[in-house]
Amino acid sequence: MKPFRIPEGMENGENHVLAQKICRCFPEAYLGATLFRGDLSVHIQREEIVSICRLLRDDADLDFDYPVHITSVDYMGEAERFEVVYEFFSIREKRQIRLKTRVPEDDCCIDSVTGIWQGANYLEREVYDMMGIRFTNHPDLQRILLPDDYDEGYPLRKNFPMQGRGWRDSFDFPH
C-alpha cells in the first residue's frame, strides 16, 4: 500500500462511514480519505475503480445512483501526474462522495465506468479530450469538444501553452 499523506488544511476522513465501508471492501485499493468543507474524498488505486463504482451504485447502504461529474486535475511535476476525480450523489440518502485516483503520465489510462452509469460516456470523453487520459473499455473514446484531427495536445494540461502558437496571438492594431 502506498503511503498516503493528508494534504495540509484538510481533515482526515478515515472515520467517515463511507470511507470505512470502501476500506473494508477494497482494503488494497483504498489509500485514504479526506474531508474538506464537508466533502468526503476517498483516494483509491485506479485498478479497482470499476469494482468500487459498482459497489457504490449497487450496495443498498451506499446507493450512489447519480453521477455528478467526472473530471481530472493535472499535478504537473508529481510522480503520478494526473488525478481523475469522480463525484457521485445518492438521491435517496442525499449524500455525496468523491473518488480520487491517480494516473501516471507514462501509462495514462484508467478503466471506464460507462458500463455502470451511461452518463459517464460524455464525461469521460471530455476528460480524454481535455487531459488526454484514456479510458479503457469506453465505447466511443474520441475527441468531443475539439476537432477529431486536433493534434496540438491536450489543452487542460499545465504544459499546454497559454498563448497559442503564434497565429492569432493578438490582432495587430497600430495606434
Add this chain to the structure above:
Amino acid sequence: MAVEVTPEEKPKEENSLPLLRKEELLLNLGPQHPSTHGVLKVIVTLEGEKVVKSEPVLGFLHRGVEKLAESVTYNQFIPHTDRLDYVCAMYNNFAYVRAVEKLLDITVPWRTEYLRTIVAEVQRIIGHLFWLGTQALDIGAMTVFFFTFRDREDLLDLFTELCGARLTTSWYRVGGVERDFTQKFVDDLSKFLVTFDEKIDEYDTLLINNRIWLARTKNIAVISGEDAVAFGLSGPTLRGSGVDYDLRKVSPYGAYDHVEWTVPLGTKGDTYDRYWIRMEEMKESAKIIKQCLAQLPSGPFKADIPQVVAPPKEQVFTDMDSMIYQFKLYTQGFKAPKGDIYCGTEAHKGELGFYIVSQGEGKPYRLKIRAPSFVHMGAFDFMAKGYMIADIITIFGTYDIVMGECDR
C-alpha cells in the same frame, strides 16, 4: 444540410419478394440550423424517417473557459461565467460565487441571501420564458414567442436597472452582490408579479390544449427515472421523469428553506411533462419571489470580510487600510485555502456545478464546470432513438440547451 448516402449492401434473399433495397441515410443537422439553438451539429442516421442513431457533435463554441479560469483571479472569473449560459447569466454567477464561498468557507449576510434568491428566481422565470418561446417557435407556434419575449423583456429591464446589463450581468460577487436593490426595482418587480399569473394563463391558453402542441410533445423523448438518473440528467429534464431531485430542497441554499414552495414532478418523463414542470416552476418562482420580497430583511448586502470583499469605495479614498485591501484584491485576488470543493446549484436547466481545486493561490488551480447542457447531450442519442426526424427539433428543445454552456 448535406445529405450523404451510404449504400449498405444487404443481399436479402430470404423470400421471393422483389428485392427491397434498404438504405441508411446520414443527415448532418446543423451547425447552422436555426433550431439548434446555437451551433450544435447532429449526425443523424435515419432509416426512412426513423432515427436510428444520432450523434451530437459539440465544440463549435468551445472557448476554453476552464483553461482561462486558471489564469485569472477568482473575482475576475465572474464576468466569464456570464458567458456560459448566456441567456441566464445570473444563475451562472450565483453557482460560481457559491462554489467560491464554499471554498473560502464564508457566509454572507441574510439580506444578501434574500437578494440572491429573488434575482435567481427572476432569472429562472426569464430562462423558462425564453425556453417556452423558442420551444413553441420550433414546434411552430409563433405567437407564444412574442408573448414570452414581451415578459422577458420586462424582467431584463429590471436587470438593467439592477446592474446595468441585460444579459452579461456579473451582479453576484464573492461575499455578496454588487449592488443593493433600489426601491424602483422592488416596485417594478412587485408590479410584474401581480400580472404574471395571468400571463402564464395566456400561454396556457395558447398551448395547453393545442393539438399540434400535444401531438408534438406527448410521448416524445420519453425517459424513465432510472435511466435519467444514470445519465446524470437534472433539473426539469430529470423531474419530468418523476425523480424528486432539486438541489434547492436537497441542500437548501439562499433563502429557499425560509419560504413555502413545492417541487413539481412529472410522471411519464416525456416532453410534455417537462413543459408542464417548467410552467409550474414559473408559478413556484413567482411564489418564492413574493415571499422573499415580503420577508426581505435589512442589513448590509456584502459580507464584512475585508480580505475577500473589496472595501466600500468611499473608504478607499480616505483610509490607508482600505486602500491596501483594494489594491491587494484587485491585483492578486484573495488567497483561497488549499483544497478542492464541488458545489452544485439548481439552475433552471439543471444542476450547474463548479469543481474548484485550489493550491492556496489567488487563482484557481483547476476549475471544472459541470454544465447541465453538456450532461444532457450525453442522453440525446438514447432519447432520440426510434423517433421521427421531425422530433429531433423538439428533443433539442426539451433539454433547454445553450451551447455556450455545453461547449464552454
Add this chain to the structure above:
Amino acid sequence: MKKFFHNVFFREILKGLKLTFSHYFVKDITLQYPHEKTSLPDTFRGALCLLRYDENETERCVGCDLCEAACPSGCISVVSAEKLESGDVVRYATDFDIDITKCVFCGFCVEACPVNALAMTKSYEYSTNNKRSLIFDKAKLYEIGDHRHVEAKGYLVAHDQEGEEETVSEYRYRFPYYQKQEPVPEPEKST
C-alpha cells in the same frame, strides 16, 4: 360528444386566436429603434470614459494600472510616466488604451479605480466599419468623458462608487496631495 365538437371546431385553436387577435387593441410595446430609444437607467454599463476633476479640469487618472490588473479580459493598457506639474513630480498616464473589441463591459475597472477616474456612460452606438477605431485611446476616452460627464457621474453614484454629492471631498484622497484641510471632527465609522 363535447370532445368531438372541440375536435371538429378547433376550439382550443380558436381560443388562442382570440387571445392573439385581442392584442390588436393593446397599445404597442415595441419601440421603432433608430427613431425611438429606450430610456436607460443610470446603472447602464456602456462605453467607458475618463473623467477630470470638476474644479480645475485636471485629469483624475494617475496611471496606477489597477484597472489593467482588474480587467478580466485584458483589454486595458496603461503606460505611466512622471511629469512636472506645479512644482511637483507627479505620475500620470501617458497612454491609456481600451480595446473595445475585447472589452466585456463588466465594470470591474471602475470598481478598481482608486481615484474614480473611470466611469461608464450610456453610449452604446459606436459600431463602425473600421476595427481600428474601436481602440479607444486617451484622447477619445476623455472626449467621451467630457461629453457625457453627467451620465458618468450618474453611473458612479448608482454603483455606489461615489456619494450623491461630493460631501467627503475634504478628506478625500487626491493626487498628488491631500487638499489642505481644517481639522475636522472624527467622523463616525459605519460598519
Add this chain to the structure above:
Amino acid sequence: MSTVGKSVPVAEGEELKMATLTIDGQEVVVEEGSSLFNAVKSIGVKLPAMCYHYSFSPFGSCGICLVEVEGKKNNVRACTAKSLDGMVVHTDTEEMTDARKKAVEKHLLTHPLDCPVCDADGQCELQDMTYDLGVYDIKKGKARKDIPEDNRSLVLGFNMERCIRCGLCINVCKEVQLVDALCFYKENKNTLVGAHGGGTLFCEFCGDCLTVCPVGAIVNKFSKYSYKPWQTKKTRTTCNYCSDGCQLTLETKDQTIVQVASDLSWETKFGLDVGPGDGHGGICVRGRFGYRYVESKKRLSHALMKVDGQLTEVPWYKALVLMAKQLNDIKKNYGGKAIAGLIGGRCTNEAVFLFQRLMRSILDSNNIDTSARYGHMNSVLAMQQALGVGRSTTSYEQIALSDVILLVGSNITETNPIAALRLKKAKTDFNAKIIVAERWKTKMMALATHPLQLACDSEAIFLQGLVKAIITTKCAYKPFVEKYLEAYKAIESAVSDLSEEDISEGCGLPWEKIVEAAESLAQSKRGTLIWGEGVVSQQGGYENVQRLIDLAFLSGLYEKEGAGLQPICEEANEQGAVDMGAVPEFLPGQISYQNEAERQRFASAWHSTLPTPEEHQSGLSLPEMIEAAHRGEIKALYIVGENPVGSLPASFKVKEAFEKIDLIICQDPFLTESGVLSDFVLPAATFAENEGSMTNMAGVVHRVSEAIEPKVEAKPDWKVFSDLSRALGHSLQFRSSEEIYQEINKIVPGYFRQKLPSVQYDSYLKKDFVAELPARYRALSAKKTGDYALRLEQGLYHSGKLSTHDEGLMAIDDKALLSIGEADAEVLAISSGGQLRLKTDLGDLDVAVEVKAELPSGVVSFPIHFNHPAVKDLLEVTTDKMSRVVYTRQGDVSLELDPAQALKVLPHETHGGEKKLDIEQN
C-alpha cells in the same frame, strides 16, 4: 530539536555556550545570547517583521515581531531580545496577533495614501502585512507631514512620507556593503533617511538600499512611475559588465527593461539559501542602473554598408551576400591568412565558439583574437604553462573562507565590487588577514589588515621581494620543499643576488612589512592570491604572473585545501572567450593549437580542415594583426563587439592600418570608432536580447537569457555567424544558441560542469622552471622617464566603453578627469576643476583635474572609458614578448599648468577622416 549556530567553523578550543528554550512547546537549543528571532525562525515560525534582515544584526524599530515570554510583563521584540536558557516563549497567541496588528496599525496611521502612485505597490511589505494580519478598520490617518521628496541624488529618490523608519537601508549599507553612506537625521522634527548631515547622497550607488526598502520610500529615479511590479516579466540572467558573473533579474514591461532586481531584497529577509561564497545577493551600480544602453537611441537598428564613402542602410540579406562574396574572393586570392577576426570579451561562449569555428573551418584563418589580449592573456598563458590550467584555481566560496588573502595590483572595490564583497566578508565574518599591495590608497586598502602602498611601477620588485622574504625566513611550505628540492634550491640561488635594501627602496616599503606579508601567506591554512589589472596590464605582466605562481608554489597554495589563485579579468566573458578558443594559441577548451592530434579531432568534428600552424605563423594576435595590416598582409578584418580604434593607444596608427584593409566588418550594438571606418556595420543584440552562457573569472558558467526581443533588425551574434556561414556556402547548422551549447558540451566535455580544475605542475617544475628562474629574478629598478606615471584605470561607475553608452551611468559619472594626488596638486598649485597639460613625446593635450587623497605623489590617473580627451593617444604601445599582450595603460608624462594655451585637440585628430556619422561623443 534543532540547533542554531554560526555557519562558520568555530575556532578550535572555543566553545559556544548553548541555551535551551521552549518555543510554542518545542525545545530549541541555540547559542546563548543570540537573537530570539533566529531561535523562533529555526522551528519554522516566521514572525512578521519589517526591520529584520538575515544579513545583518537586528535593529528593532518596527515592533511587529512581538512574542510573549513567560515571566515578562510586556511583549518582547524577538529580534532584539537575547535567547536565554530556560526561556518559555509563545508566538501564536491571540494577544500577540492583536499586538502585532496594533503595531502595523501604527505604521498605517502615518502612511500616506500613496498606493496608486507608488512604485512599490504590489511588492510592498506594509501591504502584505496589513493584508495577511487582517488589519482593518483603523482610526482615521493623520494628515500628511508634507515632507518634500528628496530628488537630489542622481539615481535614487527618497520619499520620506512613505518611510516607516525600519532602518533596513541604513543597515545594509553599513553592515553588508561597509560603505555607511546613509543615516537617520532630523529635520523639522521629522526623522529622515539620507546622506550624513542631510546633504546630497553620493555613494557607490549599489542600490541595495533601494531593493531592501519594504515600502516605496526609496525609488529608482530611472524607472519611477513607469511600471507596477505585477506588470513586469522577470528574467534571470547574468550581468555583462565585469567578470564577477552576478545574477540579475531583468524586469521588463512591453519589451522595455524597467528595473534590475537582485536576489537581495526585503522579500528574502528570512534568508537566502546561500553558501558563504554566494555573496549577499546584491549587485553593484553598473548592474543595477546600467541597463539603459539597451534602449539607447544610438543603438544600430539596421545593417549598414559603405556606399561611396557613406554608411547607408541595407537589408540584412544584401549585406550578408556581399560580405560573403568579398570574403570568399579574399580567401581565394590571398588565402586564409589574409583574414583576421576580433571578438570582444562580452560575447557569449556560444557566440565566441561559433566565431572561431567560422574563422578556422570556413575562412581558413587562425588570426583570431579577443580582448583578453589587453591583459588577461598574461594570467592565462603563465598559468597554462606552469599549471596546465589557464583559469582561476579557486572559487568564491573558498575566497570568502580564506584566512589570508593577498591582493596585488587591483582596485577590486571599483572594478569588481561584488567579488570585493567576498573579501569584505572574509574579513568581517571570518577574521581573515587581508594584505593589499597597490599604488593607490584604495578602498580595499583602507579595510585591509596589512595595507602595503607600493611605489610607482614597483609591483615586480615587490613580488620578487615576497619570494625572497619567504626564502630568507625559511617559511616555505614544507611539503613543497621536500618534494621539489631542486626547484626550491633554484629559487634560493636565483634570489640570492637580490638585496633586501634595493627591494625595500624600490617598492617604498620597509623590509619587515614585506616579510610579514610573505610569512602570513606562506603560513596560511587557506590562503588566496588575487591579482588584477595592476599586474597583468602593466609592463612585464607575464613575468609578474610567473612570480606570483612561484609565490604560490612556495606558500603551497596548490596543495592546501581551500587555497588557490584568482586572476581578475576585466570583461564579463574574457575567460570564456579564451576557453572557447578565440585566441590563436588555443582551440576550444584551452587545447594547444600546436597539438596535431587534437586539431585533427576538431577538424573531423567540424567536417573541414583547419589551418596548420606552420603556414600561418601560429596565427596573429591583436598587435600583430595591426602590424600585418600596416604591411598590407591583412585584407579582411571581422570585428565583433570589439573596438581597436577606440581602445588601442595611438589610434592614428590603427586608423592607418585600417585604411589598408580591403574589407572591414564591424558587428556591434553601437556605431563605434572602428565601425565608422568599416565597410559593413552589423547591428548586434545586447546581453538582454541574447541567449547563451558566460564564464566568470572564477570559471563558473552562468546562463544568459533573453529578456526582450532584439531591437529592430539587430540579431544575436551567433545568428549572424550562422547566417553568414550560409551565405559563404558552408552552412553551420545551428538554429538556436542551445544547439551550440550542446555542441560545445560534446566537443569540450565537462566544460559546463563547473568543477575546480586539477592543477598539474609536476612537469613544469622539473623541466623549464629552473632555466627560466634567473631571468625572472634579475635585479630590477623602478624606472622612470617622465615626471609622472600616468595610468589609465577602470572606475566603479563604468566598465569598458560599453557603459558610456548608458544614460544612467553617464548621469552618475560622465566626467573625464585626470586624478592627481594631494601632494602633487599642492606642488602644481592646482585644485579640482583646474586644467593641466599632459605632455609626452607623442603630443600634448589639456585635461581637467580632480584632486584625490588616495593617490600618492608622482602618479596620475585617468579613466580608461573616455576617449575624449584622447589621453590614451599620448601613450606608447608595447607588446609583451612572451604573451603578445599589448600594454596600453601606462606611460610617463610630464604635467604643465598652462591654462592659457588650451590646445584641446591633438594634431592628428584635426586631419583625420571626416566624420560622416555622429560618433558617440562623451
